[in-house]
Amino acid sequence: MKKWIIFIVIFIVVIFGLLIKVYFTSVDPVKAAEKKAVALANKEISIKEVEDFHIYNGIETVNVIEGKNNKGEKIIVWIPEKSKKVYVKKAKDGLSKEEAIQKLLQEKSPKKVISVRLGMEKNIPLWEIYYRSNNNLINYYYVHFDTGEWLKKIENL
Structure with a gap:
């Protein structure tokens, strides 16, 4: 009986270790992209603090940084992957995130807003709102x- 308990504990520890390794391996490319994007952005404008970073995949891939400059002002930086x-x-x-949602609500009646994030297409900064309609279908709404x-x-969809 003791051998089974030891075997189960070792098995759980190994599985947990593998899950942690998979997680960190999957996060590495995003962290590398963030580091590269922040370095590129710092050549143009000094970023004092990075509050959020994400990769927008629309017509093209765009790195988006939300943070603060040296004056403490909130700034947003878009860096298209191709043109840099x-x-x-x-x-x-x-527009703030809340104002973008209000624009959606003026036109549509979403069942649930799933995510709202910044992006860029054709050099136009935008808000992408991902939501479910009342018939539970997926919808995207883009606001300048x-x-x-x-x-x-x-x-x-």
Whole structure:
């Protein structure tokens, strides 16, 4: 009986160790992309603090950094993967996440908003809102970051 308990404990520890290794292996490319994007952004504008980083995959891949500059102002940096051109805007100069959701709610009645994130397509900064409709279908709604205008919709997937 003792051998079975020891075997089970060792098995659980090995599985747990493998899961941790898989997690860190999967996070490494994102961390490397973040490090590269922050270094590139720091050539254009000094980023004092990085609050969020994500990779937007739309028409092209764009690295998006949300953070603060040396003056403590919230900034957003978009870096398209191909061109490596750095686009910087102050967060206060565009729509907030909540305002983007309000634009969606003016037009649609989503059952559930799943995610709202920044992105860029054709050098236009935008908010991508991913939501489920009342018939439980997946929908995307894109709002211009600067003006709040609707850019495009992908519905009923």
